[in-house]
Amino acid sequence: MDRIRIRGGRTLKGSIAIGGAKNAALPLMATALLTGEGVTLTNAPALSDVVTMAALLAQHGLRVEHDRAGRHIRLEGEATNLEAPYDLVRKMRASILVLGPLLARYREARVSLPGGCAIGTRPVDLHLKGLEAMGARIDLEGGYVHASAPEGLKGARILFPQVSVGATENLLMAATLARGTTTLVNAAREPEICDLATCLVAMGANIEGIGSDRLVIEGVESLHGTTHPILPDRIEAGTFACAAAITGGEVLLKGVRQEIFGACAANLREAGVELTQEDAGLRVARVDGLRGVDAITEPFPGFATDMQAQFMALMAVAEGASMITETIFENRFMHVPELTRMGARINAHGSSAIVRGVSRLTGAPVMATDLRASVSLIIAGLAAQGDTVVNRVYHLDRGYEQVEQKLAGVGADIERLRE
Numbered sequence: 001m002d003r004i005r006i007r008g009g010r011t012l013k014g015s016i017a018i019g020g021a022k023n024a025a026l027p028l029m030a031t032a033l034l035t036g037e038g039v040t041l042t043n044a045p046a047l048s049d050v051v052t053m054a055a056l057l058a059q060h061g062l063r064v065e066h067d068r069a070g071r072h073i074r075l076e077g078e079a080t081n082l083e084a085p086y087d088l089v090r091k092m093r094a095s096i097l098v099l100g101p102l103l104a105r106y107r108e109a110r111v112s113l114p115g116g117c118a119i120g121t122r123p124v125d126l127h128l129k130g131l132e133a134m135g136a137r138i139d140l141e142g143g144y145v146h147a148s149a150p151e152g153l154k155g156a157r158i159l160f161p162q163v164s165v166g167a168t169e170n171l172l173m174a175a176t177l178a179r180g181t182t183t184l185v186n187a188a189r190e191p192e193i194c195d196l197a198t199c200l201v202a203m204g205a206n207i208e209g210i211g212s213d214r215l216v217i218e219g220v221e222s223l224h225g226t227t228h229p230i231l232p233d234r235i236e237a238g239t240f241a242c243a244a245a246i247t248g249g250e251v252l253l254k255g256v257r258q259e260i261f262g263a264c265a266a267n268l269r270e271a272g273v274e275l276t277q278e279d280a281g282l283r284v285a286r287v288d289g290l291r292g293v294d295a296i297t298e299p300f301p302g303f304a305t306d307m308q309a310q311f312m313a314l315m316a317v318a319e320g321a322s323m324i325t326e327t328i329f330e331n332r333f334m335h336v337p338e339l340t341r342m343g344a345r346i347n348a349h350g351s352s353a354i355v356r357g358v359s360r361l362t363g364a365p366v367m368a369t370d371l372r373a374s375v376s377l378i379i380a381g382l383a384a385q386g387d388t389v390v391n392r393v394y395h396l397d398r399g400y401e402q403v404e405q406k407l408a409g410v411g412a413d414i415e416r417l418r419e
């Protein structure tokens with residue numbers, strides 16, 4: 001299994017190209033199930049999750065062309081197999097996003113239940129209850145969700161008791177082809193959901209309230225094909241912002257607008273990181289010392305849970321203390337013991353962690369069991385004295401394209417050790 005070695009102490013300087021967002025690409029790929037005409041996505045990131053989604057859609061029967069060099073994906077055709085098998089779904093939870101589109105267009109689907117993962121139990125009850133409210137019959141059998149709606153889905157008013165990105169996306173896609181009006185109340189409003197809704201509108205869907213927590217969808221008979229550019233990855237951008245800041249460097253995050261950072265931008269500024277919007281992108285610089293700042297994860301526009309581990313790595317070397325509270329996932333502090341092995345002073349208790357900044361971290365062999373935890377260890381390694389080796393790199397490859405090349409391009413001493 002590949003590993004990443006970082007020799008700390010280099011100051012990052014230069015510019016970094018930010019790829020298309022993983023969390024937008026995956027639902028956008030599923031939209032191809034809503035039309036036979038074909039969807040082309042540009043600015044597509046070459047990530048292992050995108051490859052998994054492409055394999056899932058291909059086994060449903062779609063023709064998939066993935067031009068990695070040209071950064072686009074073309075998905076076209078009809079689903080001839082309505083089953084999403086366990087072997088693919090277990091690799092990537094976002095596979096559940098085929099359920100709504102398959103059910104809306106083909107009136108039936110069998111999708112393996114995605115199980116929990118390292119960061120939490122992550123049930124899909126809100127997806128299933130929403131589809132039931134739209135008239136689907138849902139049966140759980142042999143680890144699979146069997147959903148059917150022989151008469152087609154019908155519009156409904158769905159109030160989410162808790163904000164869910166995936167459930168909002170699944171029901172939004174399903175509602176585009178349902179009979180009548182669907183209203184999603186307390187819907188998630190992450191930039192990736194706006195991107196999905198914008199693409200659906202370009203396909204002929206009728207959606208109001210884009211960008212708000214109340215989406216009103218008037219179902220249409222059919223959708224047509226489109227070409228859609230995937231928005232830049234705010235989590236990749238935020239990760240590189242933390243990387244630059246921890247080294248006292250300055251980087252330009254190309255193509256990034258700071259609005260997509262939500263509350264994260266304020267936390268970074270308060271911590272002493274300068275963010276300057278330029279035409280070409282967002283410039284991130286740290287001139288003075290870092291200050292400890294509290295952060296609480298919340299749905300967008302709050303502080304993103306997908307940035308929590310990276311921000312904690314930054315706070316590990318800040319002056320003073322920082323209290324970091326995770327409200328979205330019940331087990332998202334797996335980086336804490338690994339950061340501690342690098343000399344960080346962190347006490348986690350329940351959903352909060354107190355980080356007392358230290359003047360220096362030291363390199364160590366480390367391992368993480370999820371994507372953002374892994375990258376937080378790279379960030380810590382950039383500032384640590386000596387070598388850090390991050391094991392289990394396959395987590396990183398789910399969500400970061402060529403992370404080591406991008407960091408080396410701005411001066412980091414980092415390499416992938418292939419095995």
Ligand SMILES: CC(=O)N[C@H]1[C@@H](OP(=O)(O)OP(=O)(O)OC[C@H]2O[C@@H](n3ccc(=O)[nH]c3=O)[C@H](O)[C@@H]2O)O[C@H](CO)[C@@H](O)[C@@H]1O
Nearest residue numbers: 023094122123124125126127163164165166167306328329
């Ligand atoms: C591919 C993708 O876009 N992944 C993102 C998406 O995940 P995902 O869509 O899985 O996350 P959700 O927003 O659905 O989850 C938020 C919370 O709601 C709970 N929940 C969710 C659905 C449900 O049916 N029942 C339920 O209880 C979850 O366990 C979690 O505690 O949003 C998360 C929260 O911003 C991000 O961390 C992930 O990177």
Ligand SMILES: C=C(OP(=O)(O)O)C(=O)O
Nearest residue numbers: 023093094306371372399
């Ligand atoms: C948790 C994440 O992704 P996923 O929902 O795909 O597991 C993430 O991107 O940090």
